[in-house]
Amino acid sequence: MDARQRGFHLQVRAGKDCLECCAAILRDANLYPVFMTAVHAQPHFLLHYQFAAAEQNFRVMLSAPADLENRARSLTQLFPGLQWHEREAHEMFGIVFENHPDLRPLFLCDEDRGLHPLRKDTGRLKTPEQLGCAFKPGTAGEAS
Amino acid sequence: MTMSAADSRHFRMHLNLGPQHPSTHGVLHLALEMYGENVLDIDPVLGYGHRMHEKMAERRPWQAFFANTPRIDYACSLPHSHCYALLLERALQIEPPARAVSLRIIASELNRVASHLLWVGAFLLDLGAFTPILYCFDDREQAVDILEHMTGSRLTHAWMCAGGVTDDIDEETVLKIRAFIRRMRARFRIYERLVTNNVIFIMRTRGIGVITPALARSCGATGPVLRASGMACDIRKVAPYGGYDQYTFDVPLGSDGDCLERYRVRMEEMRQSLRIIEQALDRLPGGPVRTKVPRTLAPPAGEYSSTVEGARGDVTYWAVSDGSEIPYRLKIRSACMGNLSLIPELCRGMLLADLIATLGSLDLVIPEIDR
Numbered sequence: 001m002d003a004r005q006r007g008f009h010l011q012v013r014a015g016k017d018c019l020e021c022c023a024a025i026l027r028d029a030n031l032y033p034v035f036m037t038a039v040h041a042q043p044h045f046l047l048h049y050q051f052a053a054a055e056q057n058f059r060v061m062l063s064a065p066a067d068l069e070n071r072a073r074s075l076t077q078l079f080p081g082l083q084w085h086e087r088e089a090h091e092m093f094g095i096v097f098e099n100h101p102d103l104r105p106l107f108l109c110d111e112d113r114g115l116h117p118l119r120k121d122t123g124r125l126k127t128p129e130q131l132g133c134a135f136k137p138g139t140a141g142e143a144s
Numbered sequence: 145m146t147m148s149a150a151d152s153r154h155f156r157m158h159l160n161l162g163p164q165h166p167s168t169h170g171v172l173h174l175a176l177e178m179y180g181e182n183v184l185d186i187d188p189v190l191g192y193g194h195r196m197h198e199k200m201a202e203r204r205p206w207q208a209f210f211a212n213t214p215r216i217d218y219a220c221s222l223p224h225s226h227c228y229a230l231l232l233e234r235a236l237q238i239e240p241p242a243r244a245v246s247l248r249i250i251a252s253e254l255n256r257v258a259s260h261l262l263w264v265g266a267f268l269l270d271l272g273a274f275t276p277i278l279y280c281f282d283d284r285e286q287a288v289d290i291l292e293h294m295t296g297s298r299l300t301h302a303w304m305c306a307g308g309v310t311d312d313i314d315e316e317t318v319l320k321i322r323a324f325i326r327r328m329r330a331r332f333r334i335y336e337r338l339v340t341n342n343v344i345f346i347m348r349t350r351g352i353g354v355i356t357p358a359l360a361r362s363c364g365a366t367g368p369v370l371r372a373s374g375m376a377c378d379i380r381k382v383a384p385y386g387g388y389d390q391y392t393f394d395v396p397l398g399s400d401g402d403c404l405e406r407y408r409v410r411m412e413e414m415r416q417s418l419r420i421i422e423q424a425l426d427r428l429p430g431g432p433v434r435t436k437v438p439r440t441l442a443p444p445a446g447e448y449s450s451t452v453e454g455a456r457g458d459v460t461y462w463a464v465s466d467g468s469e470i471p472y473r474l475k476i477r478s479a480c481m482g483n484l485s486l487i488p489e490l491c492r493g494m495l496l497a498d499l500i501a502t503l504g505s506l507d508l509v510i511p512e513i514d515r
Contacts, residue, residue, distance in 0.1 A: 006234075006446075030361065032362075032364050034458060037473075039473045050449065054382075055377055057382050079364070080362050081482055085481075106190055126472065131446075131472060
């Protein structure tokens, strides 16, 4: 993978169960959390995390699928800075993060609860293959 | 303000700081749990400036989002446009002309100086010093005037585009920028006398709001906040983009990580920005400022990411394309979100006055967090 073309150096596609261990390795490597977000795709949401080294040119994309009930493991125990990002993904997409200490809405007002504005209409949904982010659950690692 | 007094001497109260409080810089609402003058718990309430830029991106062609990027962070808008332009150029493999690369750096650094000047004034205003903001706005006005001349607008500079910039600069602008650099170098001496060595200022900021590198890293704090804690995290140096590797400049570092260090780091950064602008003007190449790009842009399906150093830290744009002319998903990472998210951990037990100093020292632009 060409970092100049993609903007990151390592792409890790994790299964739902090994997301936390992958994140623990990145934490032990002293990376800081850049962002966490989701992409609405068929048949399930895709979760994307970016981590970067503060003093070196090294950026990692960690991706995992949410399950079909829109549930995922929270990484806030490892990276407290992801708390607000997960709250945002919760209100924007309706993804429920297990073990998150405080899943209140972050930006939207109370009337918009359950609106999930970043979800797409069914007709516009694409599969991970069409988006170039195909998942093979259980296999991880594709280094540049 | 509601009070639930347990007894008359020691009372707890719930205090709403903001969203209209002058020291919350825009529309930040802090729900505080107080014990006398001490802060027991802080709950930042966000979303007053939420405009859903990420949804807007999914409803318009790729290049139409250039109208949105400056509106995300109005105090330092050009790095956001720069980041999005780099993302598109990366995805479409477009090479901007050499003159546009230099012009982007000149404008971004001028914008950084303007943003830091605004911060110095507002920070000192938070600490109760009224005079510095008058000096800062005087200087910032010069920078904003130049940017207006270059880009056509004073705050929301929609000037960068995929493949370069929309307008060239003339000889008059070059002279104005050189005059601004000369002026600023003389003004720094005034700031030294007025602020840096001021006893009250030092007592209000030294040892206050100490951010350890570990806390900053776990929360994703970047930019001057992280550099004041002694970590050399400057995207311009660490992962040079848009031609920054061609310039000589230093990354000012602090060691203590307190409010005073954050002030020192930003003051020194302005000097370094002027150095970069000067070098860029000295060897400004000629030629066009924009390459020809197709009318409709459609990056191949896949993920793309680009990162720049904004005035407040790591600004990252991450996009997923499905190969069509409209983005499938665009994520905007603002530096302020990481910087603000350490506040609850950092300020527990602090005096309210120190909380104001710490908040001010983080250089928050709340609409950048809300997006």
